[in-house]
Amino acid sequence: MDNLGMVLAVLGAAFAAGFAGVGSAKGVGLVGEAGAGLLTEKPDSFGRVLILQILPGTQGLYGFLVALLIFIKTGLLSGSPVALTWMQGLYFFAASLPIAIAGYFSAVYQGKVAASGVSMIAKQSDQTSKAMILSAMVETYAVLALLISFIAVFRITV
Amino acid sequence: MKNLDYAYCVARLRANESYMLNKAFMLKLCESRDLDSALSSLTEVGWISEKGGIKDIISRKNKELWLLLNECVPDKKELEIFCVLNDFFNIKAAVKCTFTGAEPYDYYLYPSSVSLGKLTEKVRLHDFSSLKLRGADTAEKAYRTALLTENGQSAEIIIDRGAVDCLCEYATEKKSGLANDICGFLCDTANIKTALRINALGKNRDFAEEAIGNCFKLDRKNLIKLALGEKEELYGYLSSTEYSEGAALYGESAALYEKWCDDEVIKRVFSARYTAFGFDPVCAFYYGKQSEIKSVNLILTALQAGVPADEIKERIRLSYV
Structure with missing residues (x-):
């Protein structure tokens, strides 16, 4: 039970990187499938498809950043972990939840919007910017979640 | 199959939709001087890649459509x-x-x-x-x-009835809303056509029972009863259904009824133009492309026969794009 605080902190880091990463993988995969469909017929659309495919990938990066910050704060990255109480561990765990949850769902939904955007540019290639804006709107909530997780982790005193 | 499994398929079909012939092109095609000029227009836009007779061209387009769907549909x-x-x-x-x-x-x-x-x-x-x-x-x-x-006629009736019953089966079991709706529509319109023919030819009850299949939105028993009765009563019943416009057109000509049926299918698939995933966009693309192929076939055949442009325009099917 002595390490419970560290276990909870690492679990939080795993949640942040894991869920946001899975969400991004799903989103990027979906846009990739749609992109492959479009590129089969119009190979010159690669640049446009790539931008849309990248968009749902950012949540995974946000999750990774929060996990990295938890590792830095707990000293795991430097190899000299600090002693954490279970309450401090729980703080870290709770701080990781916004990006874990919002990251997962926003990546999946952003993937759907971006894949629909691929279908849109399949018919009207001049509408790429609109497809990007629609998709980027979903990103807002991942950014808000990242900020909350970031501030929460940053403010925990160890 | 989950709707998201159709992401590749839908994007590919959307890309293909951008090459489909629109109404303006079809009307222009109707005004072609002759068959050769129409074929040149179709070659220019890439609709025809190889030369050949009308039958060959149409058959090739149908095969291309089927090949495309088989390549991209996951199930x-x-x-x-x-x-x-x-x-x-x-x-x-x-x-x-x-x-x-x-x-x-x-x-x-x-x-x-x-x-x-x-x-x-x-x-x-x-x-x-x-x-x-x-x-x-x-x-x-x-x-x-x-x-x-x-x-031979009895065998034909059995097979036609089988087709209608099969459509009705699909209409009630298929999960996709659009495919369900179209199968049901095709089933009912086939039954209406049979009922109107029975009424016109004065066939007996046994024949009507055998020929009129299961219905989707119509009352089969009532349809059989009215098909054996007065023409006005049958038309009266049909005018109270969603097929009233079609039934009225059948009174004018069977060809107009066929066109109405084809156009109604296209009107039904219009909604899928804004559906991002699932089988509905596949269904819409298939019927849209079928309608396009049918219209081109009609135009080319009519031009070959020297039919005036205005008459051809009246018969061309609704465009999906």
Whole structure:
């Protein structure tokens, strides 16, 4: 039970990187499938498809950043972990939840919007910017979640 | 299959939709000087890649469409729904040709959910049980009827009824809203056509019971009863249904009714233009492309026969794009 605080902190880091990463993988995969469909017929659309495919990938990066910050704060990255109480561990765990949850769902939904955007540019290639804006709107909530997780982790005193 | 599994397929079909012929092009095509000029216009826009007769061009386009759908649809079994009418027509051709000795391949329609070679062989050998086709039972029944009664018309009625019942089955079991709606529509409009013919020809109850199949939104018993009664009563009943416009057009000509049916299908698939995933956009693309192919076939054939542009324009089908 002595390490419970560290276990909870690492679990939080795993949640942040894991869920946001899975969400991004799903989103990027979906846009990739749609992109492959479009590129089969119009190979010159690669640049446009790539931008849309990248968009749902950012949540995974946000999750990774929060996990990295938890590792830095707990000293795991430097190899000299600090002693954490279970309450401090729980703080870290709770701080990781916004990006874990919002990251997962926003990546999946952003993937759907971006894949629909691929279908849109399949018919009207001049509408790429609109497809990007629609998709980027979903990103807002991942950014808000990242900020909350970031501030929460940053403010925990160890 | 989950709707998201169609992401690749839908994007590919959307890209293909951008090459579909629109109404303005169709109207321009109707005004072509002659067949050669129309063929040149179609070649210019890339619709025709190889030269050939009208039949070859249309058959090639149908094969291209089927190939595309088979390449991108994740579950090929879903496509069987598009083959119902062709499958039953092909069964009819195979059964008839077994008795007449004619070559069935001259009559077969494409696409088909079963290999046409296998269909021909199985019908010739009267081996219906191994024919993995929804209409296998109907084929057997039609074959035996033709054999016993030496009456081709009875066999035809059995097969046409089988097709309608199969559509109704699909309409009630298929999960996709659009495919369900279209199968139901095709089933009901086929029954209406049969009922109106029975009424016009003054056929008896046994014939009506045999020919009118299961209905989707109509009341079958009532339809049979009215088909055997007064013409006005039958039209009166149909005018109270969603098929009233079509029924009124049938009174003018069967060709107008056919056009109305085709256009109604396209109107139904319009909603899928804004659907991002799932089978509905596939369904919409298939019927949209079919409508396009049908219109081009009509225009080319009419131009070859020297039909005036205005008359052709009246008959062309609604464009999906």
